[in-house]
Amino acid sequence: MCTPGKRVCRKAPGVRIPAHPPLNIVKVFFEHMSDFWRLVFGLAGKAGGNKTWSCEINSFQDYETGYHKLAGLLGYCEKTGSAGEIDLIRALLERRRFFAGSLSLADSLFLAAFVSILKPERILEIGTGAGFSSALMAAIMSPKSGRGAGVCVDTIDAHDRYFGDQELAIGCEIPYLIPDLSKTVRVHPSRESNFVRSLAKNNELNMVFIDANHQHPCPLLDVLQVAPCVRPGGWILLHDILLGTLGEEARNNGAETQFGHPFGAEWLFNSWRCKKIGGGNIGAIQLPKNKKAIVSVAKELMRLPFEVAWQSDRRLRREIRECFALP
Numbered sequence: 382m383c384t385p386g387k388r389v390c391r392k393a394p395g396v397r398i399p400a401h402p403p404l405n406i407v408k409v410f411f412e413h414m415s416d417f418w419r420l421v422f423g424l425a426g427k428a429g430g431n432k433t434w435s436c437e438i439n440s441f442q443d444y445e446t447g448y449h450k451l452a453g454l455l456g457y458c459e460k461t462g463s464a465g466e467i468d469l470i471r472a473l474l475e476r477r478r479f480f481a482g483s484l485s486l487a488d489s490l491f492l493a494a495f496v497s498i499l500k501p502e503r504i505l506e507i508g509t510g511a512g513f514s515s516a517l518m519a520a521i522m523s524p525k526s527g528r529g530a531g532v533c534v535d536t537i538d539a540h541d542r543y544f545g546d547q548e549l550a551i552g553c554e555i556p557y558l559i560p561d562l563s564k565t566v567r568v569h570p571s572r573e574s575n576f577v578r579s580l581a582k583n584n585e586l587n588m589v590f591i592d593a594n595h596q597h598p599c600p601l602l603d604v605l606q607v608a609p610c611v612r613p614g615g616w617i618l619l620h621d622i623l624l625g626t627l628g629e630e631a632r633n634n635g636a637e638t639q640f641g642h643p644f645g646a647e648w649l650f651n652s653w654r655c656k657k658i659g660g661g662n663i664g665a666i667q668l669p670k671n672k673k674a675i676v677s678v679a680k681e682l683m684r685l686p687f688e689v690a691w692q693s694d695r696r697l698r699r700e701i702r703e704c705f706a707l708p
């Protein structure tokens with residue numbers, strides 16, 4: 382989800398556009414450009430120009446079948462979930478107290494199955510929030526599934542307060558959800574994705590989860606920042622890959638969307654040229670063998686109108702370009 386109050390969506394009610402005539406002309410131009418590109422990128426995703434595998438797991442009953450399909454897509458056909466995995470996911474979902482910006486049932490099942498199949502040594506997450514997804518991933522990777530009690534999830538958040546309740550710290554839900562395992566999650570408040578390079582070596586990671594600022598081009602910047610640390614063929618999971626479309630549908634049906642409906646994660650997922658798996662509003666993109674191939678996707682995405690406040694435009698363009706020198 383996007384961060385409240387930071388800005389938003391061009392078309393969302395209450396949008397703050399500077400009262401500056403030349404900028405308003407530019408804004409109108411980009412609004413129409415945005416619709417054009419939205420159509421092109423939407424069609425590209427649907428037309429299968431970039432092959433998207435689909436594996437939605439919408440209920441507990443579907444978990445085993447979905448798990449099996451996902452395992453096949455990831456190249457681990459023989460893999461089965463560990464005993465009690467469904468009960469563990471169910472217990473965490475029932476125990477969760479803070480819902481703002483967090484995962485749905487289908488997102489949670491997809492994420493849990495992905496972690497269980499891939500069994501990475503360590504996962505890096507961008508966007509902690511109250512900490513539900515961190516706790517879920519740590520629980521699935523827990524010592525009961527054959528691991529030591531070392532840190533297995535590093536989670537980064539740009540803020541130190543949970544946006545759903547400013548009284549609470551980032552990651553506040555983790556000790557409550559997984560009291561015995563909370564030390565396996567390391568929370569890094571007030572950091573952004575460029576901090577990843579202090580946490581992991583080049584090509585070290587097999588899996589990263591990105592669920593931070595969804596306004597274009599922030600998810601792209603996050604992917605570029607973490608890419609050096611992800612090994613070729615490794616996976617990056619993106620949350621809210623349908624947020625833009627769902628928000629727009631809601632708006633067309635007369636519903637107010639509180640934080641806008643950014644398309645950043647959706648455009649990124651749709652334009653990805655390497656293997657990708659959609660699980661509904663969550664998806665996974667695989668890093669190519671030659672990571673430099675990401676640069677051409679990034680350049681294409683940079684042509685889309687940015688959804689962040691105009692003041693951040695220049696800085697983000699510079700930061701993205703700096704990432705092009707991928708190792």
Ligand SMILES: C[S@@+](CC[C@H](N)C(=O)[O-])C[C@H]1O[C@@H](n2cnc3c(N)ncnc32)[C@H](O)[C@@H]1O
Pocket residue numbers: 382383384481482483484507508509510511512513514515537538539540543544572573574592593594599
């Ligand atoms: C949707 S919440 C994360 C929810 C969490 N993954 C879960 O499932 O419970 C998004 C978080 O990203 C953080 N965030 C926003 N922009 C960010 C950025 N540029 N870098 C890192 N975190 C960011 C926000 O402070 C917020 O806590």
